[in-house]
Amino acid sequence: MGAERLRSFLTSRRGHLAFFLAPALTLITIFYLVPLILSIYISLTPLKYWQLNRYLTDLSHPLENYYRLFYLVTHHPDIGKVVITTIVFTGLTLVVNVVGGLLLALATYLMEERFSLFYRTLWLLPRMTPIAVYSLLWYYFFHGSRFGILNSILLSLGVIHKPVWWGVDEKLLPWGAWMILVYVNGLVGVSFGMIIFYSALRSIPREQVMAARVDGATTTQLIRYVLIPSIKWHIVFVTVWELLSLLTTYAHIFLLVEWGLIDKWWGTTWALFVFNTAFTAQALDQGLAAAAATVLVAIGLVLGLITLKIMGFKELMIEPRGEL
Amino acid sequence: MVEVRLENVTKKFGRVVALRDINLRFRDGKFTVVLGPSGSGKSTLLYLIAGIYKPTRGRIYFDDKDVTNLPPNKRNVGLVFQNYALYPHMTVYENIAFPLKLRKTPQRKIDEKVHEVAKLLHIEELLDRYPHQLSGGQQQRVALARALVKEPAVLLLDEPLSNLDALLRVKIRAELKKLQEQLGITAIYVTHDQAEAMALADEIIVIHRGVIQQKAPPKKIYEEPANLFVAGFIGNPPTNLLKARLVDGAIELGGSRITIPARLPRDGYIVVGFRPEHASVDAEPLENHASIPGEVYVVEDMGKEKILTIIIGGEMVKVIAPPTAEFKPGDKVYVNIPYRRIMLFDPETGARIEA
Numbered sequence: 035m036g037a038e039r040l041r042s043f044l045t046s047r048r049g050h051l052a053f054f055l056a057p058a059l060t061l062i063t064i065f066y067l068v069p070l071i072l073s074i075y076i077s078l079t080p081l082k083y084w085q086l087n088r089y090l091t092d093l094s095h096p097l098e099n100y101y102r103l104f105y106l107v108t109h110h111p112d113i114g115k116v117v118i119t120t121i122v123f124t125g126l127t128l129v130v131n132v133v134g135g136l137l138l139a140l141a142t143y144l145m146e147e148r149f150s151l152f153y154r155t156l157w158l159l160p161r162m163t164p165i166a167v168y169s170l171l172w173y174y175f176f177h178g179s180r181f182g183i184l185n186s187i188l189l190s191l192g193v194i195h196k197p198v199w200w201g202v203d204e205k206l207l208p209w210g211a212w213m214i215l216v217y218v219n220g221l222v223g224v225s226f227g228m229i230i231f232y233s234a235l236r237s238i239p240r241e242q243v244m245a246a247r248v249d250g251a252t253t254t255q256l257i258r259y260v261l262i263p264s265i266k267w268h269i270v271f272v273t274v275w276e277l278l279s280l281l282t283t284y285a286h287i288f289l290l291v292e293w294g295l296i297d298k299w300w301g302t303t304w305a306l307f308v309f310n311t312a313f314t315a316q317a318l319d320q321g322l323a324a325a326a327a328t329v330l331v332a333i334g335l336v337l338g339l340i341t342l343k344i345m346g347f348k349e350l351m352i353e354p355r356g357e358l
Numbered sequence: 359m360v361e362v363r364l365e366n367v368t369k370k371f372g373r374v375v376a377l378r379d380i381n382l383r384f385r386d387g388k389f390t391v392v393l394g395p396s397g398s399g400k401s402t403l404l405y406l407i408a409g410i411y412k413p414t415r416g417r418i419y420f421d422d423k424d425v426t427n428l429p430p431n432k433r434n435v436g437l438v439f440q441n442y443a444l445y446p447h448m449t450v451y452e453n454i455a456f457p458l459k460l461r462k463t464p465q466r467k468i469d470e471k472v473h474e475v476a477k478l479l480h481i482e483e484l485l486d487r488y489p490h491q492l493s494g495g496q497q498q499r500v501a502l503a504r505a506l507v508k509e510p511a512v513l514l515l516d517e518p519l520s521n522l523d524a525l526l527r528v529k530i531r532a533e534l535k536k537l538q539e540q541l542g543i544t545a546i547y548v549t550h551d552q553a554e555a556m557a558l559a560d561e562i563i564v565i566h567r568g569v570i571q572q573k574a575p576p577k578k579i580y581e582e583p584a585n586l587f588v589a590g591f592i593g594n595p596p597t598n599l600l601k602a603r604l605v606d607g608a609i610e611l612g613g614s615r616i617t618i619p620a621r622l623p624r625d626g627y628i629v630v631g632f633r634p635e636h637a638s639v640d641a642e643p644l645e646n647h648a649s650i651p652g653e654v655y656v657v658e659d660m661g662k663e664k665i666l667t668i669i670i671g672g673e674m675v676k677v678i679a680p681p682t683a684e685f686k687p688g689d690k691v692y693v694n695i696p697y698r699r700i701m702l703f704d705p706e707t708g709a710r711i712e713a
């Protein structure tokens with residue numbers, strides 16, 4: 035009886051769908067949903083110093099961590115810096131990544147194939163370099179001693195007369211730290227957009243581009259009226275994807291702050307704040323960190339949905355080709 | 359309207375020679391058809407005229423103006439692609455309006471023009487749709503409208519009917535011809551379909567492997583093909599071509615000896631050609647005809663005619679017979695060809711030998 039029902043379910047249309055979606059759903063449940071629920075739960079407990087036995091079942095003041103977080107954001111000047119840094123970093127790097135990726139893709143699409151390949155590979159290097167090595171490279175580049183590459187170049191050109199601590203000098207903050215953050219992360223990030231946009235551009239039928247040329251389009255008009263509208267969906271996708279990954283990225287930032295290249299607070303984003311609060315010896319305040327993480331997920335979700343809405347996701351959903 | 363001229367134009371893609379030393383004149387206001395098999399360089403020729411490609415060598419003129427180095431947007435040509443190449447993110451209206459919008463035409467003028475050309479092509483009720491909501495024939499009209507709306511000096515068409523079904527093709531073909539006459543526009547039309555070429559053209563240019571084979575009005579192409587390739591490419595069924603030996607100035611074919619009133623080499627080989635519709639199949643040889651004995655192999659009844667396949671000296675030829683003809687496989691017959699309908703070709707060069 036049971037087997038019979040299972041078989042008839044699996045051969046039904048809904049059964050097919052369930053069968054094919056099952057692996058993905060299982061993975062999402064195990065690796066995303068469960069940790070998310072867990073961290074929401076932890077945010078409702080006063081967990082600290084990893085004393086699970088003592089705190090994990092304590093739900094007497096479930097919103098305490100959220101009050102504390104709100105208080106910190108509104109009253110603690112350093113946490114205020116973190117919030118502003120997160121907004122500026124995410125916004126600027128997003129623009130750099132999407133616009134930069136688009137410009138690179140268009141440039142490589144319009145240039146001759148043999149240059150194009152070389153050029154694209156060049157831009158992939160940052161992504162192929164291990165995070166620590168890549169961060170170290172920029173550590174040396176922006177280092178505040180006169181041996182820092184940027185300093186030594188500017189010194190020898192006579193632009194500056196004594197070495198500058200670009201990321202920590204009071205006079206340059208906060209922009210000094212922000213610029214380094216945007217620069218280092220942007221350079222890694224553009225290649226993602228570039229690759230997606232480039233392959234999307236390549237899949238536009240050749241004749242459509244020719245038609246636009248014959249219709250009288252200049253290169254600018256070709257880009258504006260044909261190329262960009264044709265890859266609109268890819269732009270939406272990359273924007274949302276980059277937004278969400280920028281909100282949660284912290285690996286490069288962690289190293290640069292840790293090594294003292296950029297200011298501790300003007301260089302810390304919300305994601306790094308979550309990490310520091312949960313895992314560094316000064317804090318080990320897992321409840322608070324979980325609350326901050328939950329807020330981040332919520333913000334990411336809202337921003338993601340808004341972006342999709344603004345960029346007209348519905349309009350881009352293609353009608354299925356007949357009955358499936 | 360302009361006359362388009364190509365002088366010594368060669369186009370190479372790397373080591374592939376797509377067009378070799380082309381000299382052509384496309385007459386002002388005429389419908390010229392470029393006919394050739396797949397890969398012969400037809401699209402390349404159109405793209406050169408449109409300015410999408412630059413010739414490797416040679417020059418291109420519109421009237422007296424040298425346009426060789428002008429980009430497409432400075433040439434004022436209209437081009438209809440084989441796959442139409444409509445912009446999928448624009449409505450039909452926007453597609454047609456696009457060339458005008460690029461020229462910064464005032465909106466009121468655009469509106470007027472789009473409706474005018476839409477009316478001409480009977481697609482007014484489609485203006486709000488997107489290309490994926492159209493049938494092949496409708497897309498083809500939209501593509502044509504987009505090419506015509508800017509009143510191009512030359513209209514280029516790259517196999518515009520090849521994606522349509524046979525019935526629609528014949529219908530639109532006639533409309534195209536009418537339209538071109540109406541507008542008096544210089545049209546260059548590319549196809550691999552010889553029937554289409556015959557039906558549409560004021561002049562046909564036959565091209566093969568990047569080399570012009572013949573340029574002549576349809577009637578002349580049909581009656582006096584310049585070489586073996588043209589003879590074999592034009593006509594349906596195609597021209598029968600038989601290799602024959604010359605003995606003492608006479609042609610030896612299928613065991614019989616034909617003497618033709620023409621001056622021929624005394625010996626060697628020659629290719630004899632005749633069209634299936636020009637020969638007749640009879641029980642006996644006829645006066646003033648080259649008569650070759652053969653055997654009926656297959657009879658195809660097409661209703662309005664019968665197509666007979668006859669074996670002559672080990673080779674097959676096709677002959678069209680009236681629907682009333684009573685033949686069956688195995689019949690011993692004579693294929694009778696009027697002398698003046700016999701075409702002779704040099705087997706080495708393929709060139710036709712004038713009688």
Ligand SMILES: Nc1ncnc2c1ncn2[C@@H]1O[C@H](COP(=O)(O)OP(=O)(O)OP(=O)(O)O)[C@@H](O)[C@H]1O
Binds near residue numbers: 374375399400
């Ligand atoms: N962009 C290109 N790069 C390299 N070779 C090309 C290119 N375009 C055309 N060719 C070559 O040039 C020759 C002529 O091509 P073309 O497209 O002009 O043929 P066509 O007559 O239009 O054929 P079809 O009827 O199949 O469209 C072919 O051998 C083709 O392989």
Ligand SMILES: [Mg+2]
Binds near residue numbers: 400401402516
């Ligand atoms: Mg072609």
